[in-house]
Amino acid sequence: MIKRSLITATILSAATSGHVLADVTLDAVKARGVLQCGVSTGLPGFSNPDDKGNWKGLDVDMCRAVAAAVLGDATKVKYIPLTAKERFTALQSGEIDLLPRNTTWTQTRDTQLGLNFAGVNYYDGQGFMVSKDLGVKSAKELDGAAVCIQAGTTTELNLADYFRLNGMSYAPVVFDTSDQTVKGFEAGRCDVLTSDQSQLYALRIKLEKPDSAMVLPEVISKEPLGPVVRQGDDQWFNIVKWTHNALLNAEELGVTSANVDEMKKSKNPNVRRLIGLEGPKGKGLGLNDDWAYQVIKQIGNYGESFDRNVGAGSPLKVNRGINALWTDGGLQYAPPMR
Amino acid sequence: MSSNRPSSESPTKPDSTPRFWNDPDKRALIFQGLIVLALGAFILTVVSNTLHNLEQRGITTGFDFLSVEAGFGILQSLIPYSEADSYGRTFIVGLLNTVLVSFLGIIAATFLGFLIGVGRLSKNWLLAKICAVYVEIFRNIPLLLQIFFWYFAVLRTLPSPRQSFELFGGYLNVRGLYLPAPILEDGFGIVWTALIVGIVATWLFKRWADKKHDESGREYPVGLIALGLIVGLPLLVFFFAGAPVTMDYPALKGFNFRGGVTLIPELIALWLALTIYTAAFIAEIVRGGILAVPHGQLEAASALGLPRGRTLRFIIIPQALRVIIPPLTSQYLNLTKNSSLATAIGYPDLVSVFAGTTLNQTGQAIEVIFMTMAVYLTLSVLTSIFMNWYNSRSALIER
Ligand SMILES: N[C@@H](CCC(=O)N[C@@H](CS)C(=O)NCC(=O)O)C(=O)O
Numbered sequence: 001m002i003k004r005s006l007i008t009a010t011i012l013s014a015a016t017s018g019h020v021l022a023d024v025t026l027d028a029v030k031a032r033g034v035l036q037c038g039v040s041t042g043l044p045g046f047s048n049p050d051d052k053g054n055w056k057g058l059d060v061d062m063c064r065a066v067a068a069a070v071l072g073d074a075t076k077v078k079y080i081p082l083t084a085k086e087r088f089t090a091l092q093s094g095e096i097d098l099l100p101r102n103t104t105w106t107q108t109r110d111t112q113l114g115l116n117f118a119g120v121n122y123y124d125g126q127g128f129m130v131s132k133d134l135g136v137k138s139a140k141e142l143d144g145a146a147v148c149i150q151a152g153t154t155t156e157l158n159l160a161d162y163f164r165l166n167g168m169s170y171a172p173v174v175f176d177t178s179d180q181t182v183k184g185f186e187a188g189r190c191d192v193l194t195s196d197q198s199q200l201y202a203l204r205i206k207l208e209k210p211d212s213a214m215v216l217p218e219v220i221s222k223e224p225l226g227p228v229v230r231q232g233d234d235q236w237f238n239i240v241k242w243t244h245n246a247l248l249n250a251e252e253l254g255v256t257s258a259n260v261d262e263m264k265k266s267k268n269p270n271v272r273r274l275i276g277l278e279g280p281k282g283k284g285l286g287l288n289d290d291w292a293y294q295v296i297k298q299i300g301n302y303g304e305s306f307d308r309n310v311g312a313g314s315p316l317k318v319n320r321g322i323n324a325l326w327t328d329g330g331l332q333y334a335p336p337m338r
Numbered sequence: 339m340s341s342n343r344p345s346s347e348s349p350t351k352p353d354s355t356p357r358f359w360n361d362p363d364k365r366a367l368i369f370q371g372l373i374v375l376a377l378g379a380f381i382l383t384v385v386s387n388t389l390h391n392l393e394q395r396g397i398t399t400g401f402d403f404l405s406v407e408a409g410f411g412i413l414q415s416l417i418p419y420s421e422a423d424s425y426g427r428t429f430i431v432g433l434l435n436t437v438l439v440s441f442l443g444i445i446a447a448t449f450l451g452f453l454i455g456v457g458r459l460s461k462n463w464l465l466a467k468i469c470a471v472y473v474e475i476f477r478n479i480p481l482l483l484q485i486f487f488w489y490f491a492v493l494r495t496l497p498s499p500r501q502s503f504e505l506f507g508g509y510l511n512v513r514g515l516y517l518p519a520p521i522l523e524d525g526f527g528i529v530w531t532a533l534i535v536g537i538v539a540t541w542l543f544k545r546w547a548d549k550k551h552d553e554s555g556r557e558y559p560v561g562l563i564a565l566g567l568i569v570g571l572p573l574l575v576f577f578f579a580g581a582p583v584t585m586d587y588p589a590l591k592g593f594n595f596r597g598g599v600t601l602i603p604e605l606i607a608l609w610l611a612l613t614i615y616t617a618a619f620i621a622e623i624v625r626g627g628i629l630a631v632p633h634g635q636l637e638a639a640s641a642l643g644l645p646r647g648r649t650l651r652f653i654i655i656p657q658a659l660r661v662i663i664p665p666l667t668s669q670y671l672n673l674t675k676n677s678s679l680a681t682a683i684g685y686p687d688l689v690s691v692f693a694g695t696t697l698n699q700t701g702q703a704i705e706v707i708f709m710t711m712a713v714y715l716t717l718s719v720l721t722s723i724f725m726n727w728y729n730s731r732s733a734l735i736e737r
Contacts, residue, residue, distance in 0.1 A: 171411075
């Protein structure tokens with residue numbers, strides 16, 4: 001099983017290597033020529049292989065953006081599908097360079113696992129999906145329900161908190177992959193499927209009869225999802241952080257994959273700094289000066305990625321909501337590039 | 339060598355005590371000492387290196403997490419457990435679930451395996467063939483597939499709670515088997531007492547009967563009397579005490595059945611698969627053991643005029659057991675270890691709960707995996723010790 005070998009790898013690497021992994025990821029990725037990126041085993045909108053086997057999604061775009069920034073080519077990515085349980089060990093052991101896998105930023109994960117969160121590419125919250133013929137209108141009516149969840153997630157913990165707080169009992173039915181979780185829900189093994197809300201919409205369209213299920217109104221937690229890197233490699237941490245910031249700043253400045261070439265003629269100093277014609281460029285990051293240009297050219301800005309993967313241009317049709325830019329009343333806000 | 343030495347010693351006198359490096363015993367000791375030292379040094383380096391690196395990488399180490407609140411629920415627990423309990427308790431819960439399914443599996447697989455092993459040797463052609471086919475099929479299909487088969491193909495097709503099948507006062511549906519549970523009332527203690535009295539009396543009687551048998555050759559119906567004492571006596575007491583038991587029947591309340599005991603489908607599927615798979619191996623072991631009893635023994639028994647039942651009981655089984663027990667032990671160990679496939683269908687065993695969720699939530703892979711490995715090692719060693727003890731009891735005593 002993958003998990004065992006991953007754990008063995010962590011233990012071995014922790015036990016044998018004599019030095020700390022400082023500032024080595026960038027060199028390793030460049031030498032390898034591919035970025036090894038940890039994604040989910042299949043979650044529409046975030047990371048999911050399409051019918052031709054190409055990985056697509058908001059998280060996949062994060063992998064592609066970093067590959068474009070570092071290697072100049074968004075296709076130079078090796079996707080490594082991981083279950084929720086496997087993901088952190090895979091990152092700790094060096095099996096992957098980057099983990100953008102709908103992973104919630106929490107204090108424990110940030111401070112005790114030797115990891116760093118490089119930003120938030122989707123603000124989410126946990127919700128519940130039930131079968132319509134259950135006749136339930138609110139999560140408060142779920143006392144005694146059997147609940148399908150995925151192992152090794154914040155979902156498991158929030159669920160326990162919520163039911164305990166509301167004095168309700170429940171039977172947690174825990175699976176390793178979202179596929180199994182959905183199948184369990186479909187077969188009636190559980191009454192409720194709980195997960196991050198965005199994922200509920202994604203999982204719902206995976207159902208055989210999506211219309212037979214509905215998402216309850218309650219959102220019971222904060223789930224800021226973002227790309228994760230190993231702690232102790234500040235250069236790599238910066239690269240991922242600023243790749244994400246570039247995507248957001250590009251949207252704010254109206255720079256898109258379609259107009260980025262034209263924008264080279266722009267007089268706006270913010271735009272010029274973004275695409276590396278002026279300002280800090282790539283030096284401090286150890287990248288080429290056109291790194292952000294490559295990202296925007298090949299991936300587009302955050303808004304484009306959102307729209308294509310989870311928003312109006314996708315089957316999920318999620319509203320921008322709190323994921324809108326701060327200028328539109330949302331939470332997405334990137335520090336200036338100067 | 340001696341020619342190189344300055345020849346102050348008399349060459350004629352043989353060196354009765356060789357230099358210690360020439361003494362093979364002492365040399366061996368030195369080498370063993372060196373190896374132990376090297377191994378110790380190696381382990382020490384690995385451990386300190388690991389701790390150092392983990393600290394450098396900002397990964398928390400140590401066993402403090404065991405007392406931290408776990409905060410997640412577990413589907414099945416043999417001891418009281420709530421999400422407010424500690425990670426340490428999730429270890430116990432997972433461990434007990436592993437022990438439960440292994441224990442149930444070992445009992446059922448032994449029973450089924452013996453039946454099929456004996457069945458294969460039957461003179462009844464059809465029975466023997468059916469048993470042979472069973473063995474060939476089930477030991478050749480990978481266990482994981484069998485678990486999936488029972489879980490996804492069989493149990494998943496059961497109806498929803500509202501359309502449950504009703505059987506023996508219980509209910510069967512896609513959420514599991516719900517059975518009535520006996521609730522022992524105050525007066526039940528006397529029944530336990532009767533049971534203990536019955537067992538002690540049986541043991542005393544058996545000793546007495548064996549002694550009499552050795553002295554006079556007289557036979558006593560030990561089996562019948564044991565049945566009367568161990569089953570009959572407590573039963574009588576039970577009814578005289580006014581049957582101090584009430585049944586707790588499961589009933590559909592809200593979404594699910596409540597009350598009674600629940601066998602979750604994950605447990606049923608895992609138990610079935612482990613039993614059926616391991617029974618195929620045990621059947622072969624049993625068959626081999628019986629075939630290993632020399633034919634001459636049978637002939638000798640019939641020459642003495644022993645009836646068939648007694649031949650089986652006193653001649654064949656004791657000798658076959660000698661051959662059967664060692665490989666049987668390793669099947670028990672296999673079954674226990676195979677039970678860790680539980681995580682594939684979400685049965686909350688040690689690997690799924692502790693080496694799965696707890697590991698992930700705390701991120702302390704090394705500590706958790708260490709503890710988990712220690713458990714499997716301990717379970718295996720305990721099973722081995724027990725079976726070795728049993729083996730030495732049933733081994734042939736050479737006279
Ligand atoms: N955001 C939560 C949940 C993440 C998670 O794993 N969600 C499930 C949704 S059911 C998933 O993405 N599954 C996809 C997979 O197993 O590959 C966390 O970080 O713990």
